[in-house]
Amino acid sequence: MNHRRLAASVLAFALAAGAVSPVLAQTPEQATSAAEAPAGRAAPSLIVTLVIDQFSANLFNQYRGQFTGGLKTLADQGMVSINGYQTHGVTVTCAGHSTVLTGMHPAHSGIPANDWIDTTTGQETYCLAAPQNTLAHGKNTDNGPVGPDQLKATTLGDWLKAVSPQSRVFGISGKDRGAINLAGHKADGAFWLTDGFGFTTYVEPGQSAQARLAPVAALNARMIDRFSRQAPVWTYQHDACRRLEGQWVIGGQTFNSTLPPAEDTIEGSPLLDELTLEGAAELLDNQQLGRRGVTDMLGVSLSATDRIGHGYGTQGPEMCEQMLRLDAALGVFLDKLSALPGGAVVVLTADHGGSDFPERSSLEGYPAAGRVDRALLPRVNDALKARFNLGANPLVSSAGGLVVVDGDKKSLAEPLRGQVLAAAVELLNAEPQVALAVSRDELLAEPVPASDNPEELSVRQRLRLSAVAERSPDILRAYQPGLTGSGRIGAAISSHGSPWDYDRRVPIIFWWPGAEGQERFLPMRTIDIAPTLAHLIGVKPTDAVDGRCMDLPQFATGRCAAP
Secondary structure (H helix, E strand, C coil), X not given: CCHHHHHHHHHHHHHHHCCCCHHXXXXXXXXXXXXXXXXXXXXXXXXEEEEECCCCHHHHHHHHHHCCCHHHHHHHHCEEEEEEECCCCXXXXXXXXXXXXXXCCHHHHCCCCCEEEECCCCEEEECCECCCCEECCCCCCCCCCECCCCCCCCCHHHHHHHHCCCCCEEEEECCHHHHHHHHCCCCCEEXXXXXXXXXXXXXXXXXXXXXXXXXHHHHHHHHHHHHHCCCCCCCCCCHHXXXXXXXXXXXXXXXXXXXXXXXXXXXXXXXXXHHHHHHHHHHHHHCCCCCCCCCEEEEEEECHHHHHHHHHCCCCHHHHHHHHHHHHHHHHHHHHHHCCCCCEEEEEEXXXXXXXXXXXXXXXXXXXCEECCCCHHHHHHHHHHHHHCCCCCCEEEECCEEEEECCCCCECCCCHHHHHHHHHHXXXXXXXXXXXXXXXXXXXXXXXXXXXXXXXXXXXXHHHCCCCCCCCCCEEEEECCCEECCCCCCCXXXXXXXXXXXXXXXXXXXXXXXXXXXEECCCXXXXXXXXXXXXXXXXXXXXXXXXXXXXXXXXXXXXCCCC
């Protein structure tokens, strides 16, 4: 069936089912542009945003030929951008998630990293800290009280709610920062898994914890026994993954790469994503998402790939099992979406990429892979203390860079701060392992660069897209390619966060049931997702966005407006 006939049949079905919302009616401009596109416009009843934490384009391509479930469906039937990008330089979870449904670089979303040091108080601030809130499960665990307040940009869900208050918007994840960033400010719920309880959420003043948890209460009651499961939680389901077993020395300790792992927990296993997708399916049913005659939204952030990547690396049996089990779980979830009468549109991407631990990479043909010299920062601090007669180390690591502080982690007074800052930048740039060190103030004085071609951005420009006043560190720095921080078995042995493409390149896939596969080789950015989906459902951003609408002719929608 060709695109025109397929689009017409979907539209006819949607009209018969009452799935086209008045909110999604065409403007005259849209009607004009639609004349150049496949006939008709089928408004999807549900938008599902899937973000796989630390799912690099490299990892997607590596396992693409082995997928048989949901990831195969998306890869074979979806519109696949093989050169998707997180454009910025500090490639971490909170920042990356903030770009997907805001259409904003971190420089404008206000989320430069997972946390930062407030140099007026000397305290660390979490990226979604909301001290006025409480946590619904009644304990001050995880990252403490959270909420969307720190996110300075509105999201696609907020834009939808502004014109269609009856639409429902939910986010669900293994991490609070995955759920909340995708849900936005006006969401009906944002849920994440917490140990020993199930799915929790934040409670704002005047709200009831019981009411906030109502959408997941039945699920939590059913799954509580799974949180008390005895080890081993995680064993082989795919014998082919055994071939990747090995033994490595990391930080003077021996790491046995096998299953079950020594740290055998739900939070660090494929079960984390399987439970999250079970929660997403629960929301589809009990909230009747996509079944009420309006467009609804569901954001699903899957955290296990990131936990496994940090804990075990990306090239061992642990990641092999994760990829294949995630593929299977997504297959079940996509089958459920395919049964929605009004049609669902799915977009899949990642918040950042990642690489393997350097001890293994260096033996697999990447001699530049290694760990940052532990003596680098002490060496620079010692030089600064001697030059400025300081009693405490003036540089402290924070959020992809370094902060210039006193002994209480508060900002040094001027002009001393500026003098130490300039000297520190000079010393850091003289270190062979440092590719670039630049002051935040200097970056903020420069315009935000155009990022239409993210491949051509300089390292400095990538860091500029991450720079946020009062939140980013005083010095943003990039280590040379292949270098990562010190690793510790039982914690993190590999990482991400760099401006290099192995941390920036991510898959971007659009799919709907019945779509025909196509590949796009020209770069696409995660900031392009929100304006593209906004065009698809007929809403407009309430703020100017950094991304641009991308034409999706398969989806029976008129062409994007000219820039």
